[in-house]
Amino acid sequence: MRSCPPPWSFRGHAIHCLRRSPARPLGPAILLVHGFGASTDHWRHNIPVLAEHHEVHAIDLLGFGRSAKPAGPEYGGALWRDQLCAYVQERIGRPTVLVGNSLGGFAALAAGAALGDQAAGVVLLNAAGPFSDEQIPPAGWGAIARRTIGGALLRSPVLQRLLFENLRRPSTIRRTLRQVYVDRTNVDEELVEAIRRPSLDPGAFGVFRTVFDIPRGQPLDELFAQLEAPLLLLWGIRDPWINAAGRRAAFQRHAPAATSEVVLEAGHCPHDEVPDQVNRALLAWLAALPAAQTPPTVGMPADPRPDAAPVL
Known part of the structure; x- marks a missing residue:
């Protein structure tokens, strides 16, 4: 995975990001957004496959991974929405499919709704966030x-x-992951260490403390009503954290009529648990988007630097 050239900042704070792309990428760009406590490396099994034909970006939300963890910002959906919108506008510069897991799904949906025709699509994997009647x-x-x-x-x-x-103890991280992965094959030391490492950064505890005061954000049904882009819902239906089966029914009531769905026998993080299935479903959906086979005319040059060390 390559770091984004040159370093990018959001509101004066350093942001860690990755970009991978073939010489002639097809269709819109892709921006991958991790969930709470994770980062770019949670897409370790997706980026290489998606980047065979597409321009792929991944980003650490402010407060997570290798991104800065300042004490000043009010962490929450509005902040991360604005971060993703700024990244698409400043660094990608063309229509983008936003793909998010859990908290990152809420941020991706909020950004997709705010970006208008700059959002080529939104993909939600077990997305977090409230509906109006849940508030x-x-x-x-x-x-x-x-x-x-x-x-x-x-x-x-x-x-x-x-x-x-x-x-942040390795044993606790491992136990937590094993609770939310049905197939635990990919709950390995690389993943555990990638989650633990950012918790050692200065400011990590300060960010963690804000969790108890994070605003709930705009309701999902309002965001669905504002979204103009195609939507794909990818469910790890055996997710024990969010009652995926019941949550799926709520999404079906509120999501746009043209929404596509794929249901997988997986837990909260299907992109890392069953990446082959997620990659196939995502690539098939991308191929069906308008102008999916058209090479872009605008985009950033490939990063010539060596691969960066893996992070989460």
Whole structure:
């Protein structure tokens, strides 16, 4: 994987990004967006295959991976949406398919809706984010008290530090991954270390603390209503974190009528768990997009530097 030439910054903060492309890429560019706690290397099994025929970019969201982890920004969907929009406009410069997993799926959808005709498509893999009817506050004094007391405990700096130290232990990372991968073949030391390494960066704990205050963001149904680009939903249907089967039904109620769907026997991160199946489905969908076989006339030159070390 090659670093993006030259280094890119967003609002004055250094952003880690990758670009791979054949000499004559087909169709729109592709931008891959990781989920919470992950980074560009979670696409380790996808980038080489997709880049055989397409211009492929991957980016670390601000606060994650090798990107900066500043204390100032208000982390959340609006920030990451703006980061992706800026990257497409400043670094890619042509219509782009945004592909996102989990939190990255929400950011990709929000950016796709904001980019208008600069978004050639959006692909969501077990995307996070609320629907309007899920943002209704709990009813009754008991429910309010439980949420208030629980929130107060989770905002304790001491408890947050204990949680952070535990969550970044290799054994905890490995155990968590094994909970959300049905086929655990790719839960390997490379993946565990790639997730652990960024947690050692200065500022990592500060970013982690903001998790408890991240705004929920614009509801998914509103974003679907604004989206003009084709949409592909790729489901790891055995995802234990988001009740994928029930969530799929909610997406079917709100997503645009022309939406395509692929359901896979996988967990929360199907792109890394069953990458061959995801790559086939994504390439088939890309081939059916308008002007999919047309080489681009605008784009960045290939990066001549040696491959960068793998990161997540």
